[in-house]
Amino acid sequence: MEEVLVGIEAAVSEGFQRVKLNCVIRKHRNHDEVCDLVRFALDHGTDLSFIEEMPLGVVGDHERAEAYYASDQIRRDLSEQFDLIPTTERTGGPARYWRVAGCAQQIGFIAPHSHNFCGDCNRVRVTAEGRLLLCLGQGLSTDLRRSLRAKPGDDARVKRAIVRAMSIKPRGHDFALSEQSVLFRHMNATGG
Structure with a gap:
């Protein structure tokens, strides 16, 4: 964890433009940290995207449907502490962006389950x-x-x-929360 924080600080201090952090949110694991993550991003001048877990690879420590946490719920959680304003900004990718009032950073939501984006991908x-x-x-x-x-x-x-x-x-991607993944490729082997 310390190495990640040092890396973020280094990227920001070197002047990289639009440093973006991605975070997969799962119920009962880290869903209660979304406001802290936004505060961290705002404090460090980074963008942040919340991603619904995608059914890639084999997971043994949880059921995907049980751990699913929708982007709409994350926005509701954030709205308790932040004034979120939707934007029309697009990167050509699947994220839909919002901003915290008065802040320049983007807060993105990538929602392959709750808001299928395949038609625009x-x-x-x-x-x-x-x-x-x-x-x-x-x-x-x-x-x-x-x-x-x-x-x-x-x-x-x-x-x-x-x-x-x-x-x-x-x-389309045909993701289903209640089914086992047929793709055994994990994101760390997928490329960016």
Whole structure:
């Protein structure tokens, strides 16, 4: 924990613009800390996004449905201590942003369960192994590493592979709280 705090302080003190913290909120684990997290973000000049837990990988310490904490509930919790103002700002990703009155930092909400965002999602991710993942909740991907290694320096070849992959990007993630995940890929192996 101390290393994380030192890293945040270092990023802020070095002048990185728009440092953003992500936090997965789970009922009976950390849902009672959302106001403290917003205060931390405001005190340190960082943005903060709250994320509903996504059913990726195998978890053994809890049932996802039992630990689910909706973004709407987080906003209700925050409204007890903060004046939240919705914004029209968009990053092209799934977050919907709010601001605390009088503050510049964004408070984002990523709600794959309670406010499915698939229709607006334009995000893809590249794994450390060079796979272009087309959706966090689906297994579809394409191997960019193969394109890169087949003809090094041929950017057009890689671009064609990406364009082809985007044509099969799924329309939705099919997340279900009550079902076991069929994707055994954890977020720490997914890429950003």
